[in-house]
Amino acid sequence: MTVSKLRGAGYKATPQRLAVLRALAAEQHQSLEEIRIRCPEVGLVTIYRALDLLSGIGVVRRLDLGDGPRYELAENHHHHLICESCGGVAEFEKCPIDSRLLQDMDFEVTSHSLEIYGHCSECR
Numbered sequence: 001m002t003v004s005k006l007r008g009a010g011y012k013a014t015p016q017r018l019a020v021l022r023a024l025a026a027e028q029h030q031s032l033e034e035i036r037i038r039c040p041e042v043g044l045v046t047i048y049r050a051l052d053l054l055s056g057i058g059v060v061r062r063l064d065l066g067d068g069p070r071y072e073l074a075e076n077h078h079h080h081l082i083c084e085s086c087g088g089v090a091e092f093e094k095c096p097i098d099s100r101l102l103q104d105m106d107f108e109v110t111s112h113s114l115e116i117y118g119h120c121s122e123c124r
């Protein structure tokens with residue numbers, strides 16, 4: 001499905017891009033370094049370009065969770081609970097954003113992100 005999206009946007013599913021996608025599929029919210037370890041055959045610049053391209057067409061989401069950029073596959077809409085002590089990230093899928101609240105704002109919403117900070121059960 002992700003590959004067809006890549007082709008649909010007019011890009012080739014090169015071995016490097018597929019390696020990056022495979023690395024991303026292994027775990028959500030990885031840093032560039034973690035992705036690099038998972039596809040050592042792809043150069044860092046190529047990984048960076050692939051991530052750029054994949055975020056541009058909406059296949060990958062780039063997150064700022066406070067400790068540098070992290071990347072995840074953007075397959076389902078969800079939000080993040082971030083522990084300020086251990087840096088752990090949990091996902092929740094119940095979206096609390098009610099777009100009716102934005103009706104008066106004369107703003108066309110294309111996407112949104114929401115991160116909740118606090119302490120996980122192990123860090124309290």
Ligand SMILES: [Zn+2]
Binds near residue numbers: 083086119120
């Ligand atoms: Zn924690």
Ligand SMILES: [Zn+2]
Binds near residue numbers: 028029078079091
């Ligand atoms: Zn996530």
Ligand SMILES: [Zn+2]
Binds near residue numbers: 078079096112
């Ligand atoms: Zn949402």
